[in-house]
Amino acid sequence: MSLYGAMSTAVSALDANSVALSTASANIANVNTVGYKAGGTAFSTILASALGSGDISSAGVTTSTTQGVTQQGQIQTTSSPTDLAVSGNGFFVVNTTATAPASASSAYYTRAGNFTPDQNGNLVNASGYYLMGWQLDSSGNLPADRSNLVPVNINSLSGKAEPTTAVTYQANLQASTAVTSGYTAGDMTAGTVTPDFQRTINVYDSQGGTQPLQMSFVKTGTNTWSYEISYAGKASNITGSNPIKTGSMTFNSDGTLANANTTASPATGTIAVTMPWSAGSGLAAQSINLNMGTVGSSNGMTQFDSASTQVSAQVNGELFGSLTGVTVDSNGYLSAQFSNGLTQNVYKIPVATFSNPDGLTSLSGNAYTASQTSGTATVNEANTGGSGTIKSDSLEGSTVDLATEFTNLITTQRAYSAASKIVTTASTMLDQLLQIVH
Numbered sequence: 001m002s003l004y005g006a007m008s009t010a011v012s013a014l015d016a017n018s019v020a021l022s023t024a025s026a027n028i029a030n031v032n033t034v035g036y037k038a039g040g041t042a043f044s045t046i047l048a049s050a051l052g053s054g055d056i057s058s059a060g061v062t063t064s065t066t067q068g069v070t071q072q073g074q075i076q077t078t079s080s081p082t083d084l085a086v087s088g089n090g091f092f093v094v095n096t097t098a099t100a101p102a103s104a105s106s107a108y109y110t111r112a113g114n115f116t117p118d119q120n121g122n123l124v125n126a127s128g129y130y131l132m133g134w135q136l137d138s139s140g141n142l143p144a145d146r147s148n149l150v151p152v153n154i155n156s157l158s159g160k161a162e163p164t165t166a167v168t169y170q171a172n173l174q175a176s177t178a179v180t181s182g183y184t185a186g187d188m189t190a191g192t193v194t195p196d197f198q199r200t201i202n203v204y205d206s207q208g209g210t211q212p213l214q215m216s217f218v219k220t221g222t223n224t225w226s227y228e229i230s231y232a233g234k235a236s237n238i239t240g241s242n243p244i245k246t247g248s249m250t251f252n253s254d255g256t257l258a259n260a261n262t263t264a265s266p267a268t269g270t271i272a273v274t275m276p277w278s279a280g281s282g283l284a285a286q287s288i289n290l291n292m293g294t295v296g297s298s299n300g301m302t303q304f305d306s307a308s309t310q311v312s313a314q315v316n317g318e319l320f321g322s323l324t325g326v327t328v329d330s331n332g333y334l335s336a337q338f339s340n341g342l343t344q345n346v347y348k349i350p351v352a353t354f355s356n357p358d359g360l361t362s363l364s365g366n367a368y369t370a371s372q373t374s375g376t377a378t379v380n381e382a383n384t385g386g387s388g389t390i391k392s393d394s395l396e397g398s399t400v401d402l403a404t405e406f407t408n409l410i411t412t413q414r415a416y417s418a419a420s421k422i423v424t425t426a427s428t429m430l431d432q433l434l435q436i437v438h
Contacts, residue, residue, distance in 0.1 A: 003426045003429055003430055006422060006426045007422070007423055007426045007427075008060065009059060009060045009061075009422070010419045010420070010422035010423045010426070011419075011423070012046070012060035012061050012062065013060075013061055013415065013416075013418075013422070014416060014419045014420065014423075015063075016041075016043055016061045016062060016063045017412050017415045017416040017419065018416070019041055019063045019065065020041040020043075020412045020415075021409070021412050021416070023039045023041045023065055024041075024405050024409050024412060026039060027039055027405050028400065028402065028405050030398055031398050031400040031402060031405075032398060033112075033366060033398050034111075034112045034113070034125075034366070034395050034396065034397070034398070035073065035085075035110065035111035035113065035366055035395070035397075035398070036073075036112075036366055036398040036399065036400065037067050037068050037069050037071055037073075037398075038067070038068055038071070038398070038400045038401070038405075039065055039066065039067045040065070040066045040067070040068065041063050041064075041065055042063060042064045042065075043061055043062075043063055044062055044063070045059050045060070045061060046059065046060040046061065046062050047059050047060075066358070067358070067362060068358070068399060069357045069360055069368070070089075070357050070358055071399045072087070072396075072399075073111070073396040073397045074396070075087060075391055075395070075396055075397070076394065076395050076396075077393060077394055078393055078394060078395055079393065080116070081325065081327055081328060081392050081393055082116060082117070082123055082154070082326065082328070082392075083113060083114055083115065083392070083393060083394060084113035084115060084131075084328060084349070084390055084391065084392060084394065084395075085111075085113050085390070085391045085394040085395050085396040086111060086113070086351060086382075086388045086389075086390060086391075086396065087389050088387070088388020088389060089351075089353050089357075089386055089387060089388050090351035090352055090353045090380075090382075090388045091109035091111055091351065091352045091353075091354075091357075091368065092109065092110050092113060092131060092132075092351070092352075093107050093108075093109060093352050093377075093379060094107070094108045094109065094110050094125070094129035094130055094131055094132060094367065095107060095108060095129065095130050095132055095151070096108065096129060096130070097130065098120065098122040098124070098130045098153075099151065100132065100148075100150050100151065101132065101149065107377070108129060108363065108367045108368065108369055109360070109367065109368045109370075109377065110125065110127075110129055110365075110366060110367040110368065111366070111396050112125050112126070112127060112129075112365075112366045112367070113125065113394075113396065114126050114395055115131050115152075117154050120153065120155065121153045121154050121155025121156070122151045122152065123154065127364075127365030127366055127367065129365060129367055131151070131349065132149040132150065132152065132350075133149065133151075133332075133334065133347040133348060133349045133350060134148070134149065134150075134347060134348045134350060135148075135156075135346070135347055136345050136346060136347060136348060140344070140345040142348060146350075147379075149350070152334060152347050152349065154326050154336070154346075155323075156346060157323060157336050157344065157346060158322065158323055159320055159321055159322045159323060160208075160318075160320070160321055160323075160338045160342050160344055161204065161205075161207060161209075161318060161320040161321070161340075162204065162208075162317045162318040162340075162342055163203075163205055163206045163284070163286050163317050164203035164204045164205075164288055164315055164316055164317035165286075165287065165288060165289065165316060165317065166288065166291065166316050167201065167203065167288060167289070167290050167291065167313060167314065167315050168300075168312075168313070168314040169201075169215075169290055169291065169292055169293075169300065169301070169310075169313050170293065170299070170310075170312045170313070171197070171199070171301055171310045171311055172301075172302045172303070172304055172306060172307075172308060172309055172311065173196070173197055173217055173219070173225055173251075173301070173303050173308050174197075174303075174304075174305060174306060174307055175251075175255065175303045175304055175305040176305050177196050177308070178219065179219050179220060179221060179222070180193060180196070180218050180220060183218055183220050183226055185226070185228070185243075185246040186228065186241070186243060186246065188216040188218060188228045188230075189214075189216070189230040189242055194218075195216040195217060195218050195228075196217055196218050196219055196225075196308065197216075197217045197308035198216045198217070199215050199310045200213065200214045200215070200232055201213050201215065201313045201315060202315065203288060203315055203317065204315070204317035204318060204319060205275075205277075205284075205286065206283050206286060207282070208318070208319050208320025208321075208340075209320075210319065211231070211233050211237075211275075212231070212233050213229055213231065213232065213273075214228075214229070214231075215229055216228045216229075216230070216243075223250055223251045223252070223253070223303065224248055224249075224250050224251075224262075225248060225249055225251075225303075226246070226247070226248045227246070227247055227248065227249060228243040228245070228246050229243055229244060229245040229271075229273055229290075230242050230243035231243075231244055231275075236278060236280060236281075237277060237278060237280075237281040238275070238276045238277060238278055239276050239277075239278045244273065244274070244276055245271065245273045247261050247263065247271065248261075249261065249262065249292065249301065251301075251302070251303035252296065255298065255302050255303045255304045256296055256297055256298050256302065257292065257293045257294070257295055257296070257297065257298075257300055258295065258296075259295065260290075260292040260293070260295075260300075260301065267295045268295065269291060269292050269294050269300055269301075270290065270291055271289075271290040271292060272287065272288075273287070273288045273289075273290060274286070274287050274288075275287070275288065318340040318341065318342050319340055320340065321338035321339040321340025321341070322338060322339050323336055323338055324337050324339050326346075327392060328349065328390060328392035329390075330382065330383060330389040330390055330391065331348075331381065331382050331383050331390070332348050332349035332350065332351070332381060332382035332383075332390045333345045333347075333349075334346055334347040334348070334349060348381065349382065350379045350380060350381060350382070351379075351380055351381070351382045351388060351390070352378065353377070353378050353380065353385070353386055353387055354370065354374045354375050354376075354378070355374070355375040356373060356374050356375055357374060358374075359371055359373030359374035359375070360373075360374045361374075
């Protein structure tokens with residue numbers, strides 16, 4: 001190896017260790033960056049023979065930087081439900097604007113799940129990348145086209161109501177009540193016949209309002225009672241006649257329910273009521289099943305010789321409730337929570353995987369794009385197809401190990417210093433050679 005060759009080798013060592021120092025510096029600077037993957041510096045030999053020289057002793061060095069994208073960072077618990085972490089393989093699908101990416105190839109990917117809502121309710125992380133997800137329909141179903149990703153917006157629902165679909169009713173009708181003769185359906189609502197027993201229950205409509213239903217009973221025969229279910233609210237809210245449901249029910253000799261609707265065969269304990277909402281009410285069509293008890297049992301309507309009384313009326317549905325918060329489960333379902341206790345799945349957050357994640361192209365903001373080396377993204381539901389699970393109230397910490405980086409700094413500095421000594425020594429030797437010549 002010539003003196004100039006030695007100096008060239010030393011210069012390559014200085015360059016290589018400068019790169020190593022830069023990598024270590026970047027790692028240390030990002031020790032607290034959410035989802036950051038520590039970089040590394042790989043050194044490799046370059047022989048002069050590889051450049052056409054026969055001198056195999058003249059060996060320089062070159063470097064390449066790597067980033068351990070597949071290395072899992074420690075999951076740290078936070079207090080924000082929109083802080084998300086992927087435990088296992090995969091990345092969140094994000095975009096630089098609060099619009100859907102044109103295709104999977106134009107999307108961005110990140111493990112940095114420190115998302116917070118912007119002024120419009122779109123979830124965006126600290127680097128300005130907007131979270132993408134599948135928007136669910138009102139029944140909680142995923143879109144048929146799984147490429148249809150949209151920005152996740154937690155203000156997409158401001159409130160929720162649930163209309164009544166079922167009422168479980170329990171009451172006793174006094175067995176010794178005298179029979180009323182000459183009764184015709186509708187007489188109790190019209191006021192021409194006084195009910196032997198009457199109560200009003202409130203049900204919920206499609207807009208979260210309460211609507212009164214008046215239940216009236218009159219004894220019309222041995223172990224037989226006629227009933228009317230009438231709407232006791234604003235008359236213009238319904239169409240057609242009132243009462244909205246009439247019929248008769250029978251009881252067994254032991255006071256248990258025989259049939260809640262004598263026109264039904266076989267005997268049943270259920271009365272089906274259809275609310276005849278008018279177009280002017282603005283309410284959606286509504287059917288309510290009144291469960292009056294089990295035939296042959298005393299768990300609903302009964303006829304015992306004690307005062308007529310309502311025992312209970314259990315009505316499902318809920319009043320309107322405002323949005324109080326969101327949660328995200330391990331499968332990626334983002335659910336809205338409302339003040340009335342209801343919850344609704346609004347979005348499902350997907351997880352993108354790659355055949356070679358370490359081949360992704362890094363971007364500023366701790367994000368990546370697909371490359372030929374990484375392969376194209378496969379967008380799956382969380383916890384399926386090799387995708388990791390999603391953890392809410394959590395963030396993935398940086399994979400930087402400070403102890404390792406400080407050690408790398410020391411060894412890099414020593415190597416750099418040693419390489420500089422080679423340059424100094426070769427320079428001294430050249431000076432001595434020049435002195436001999438002169």
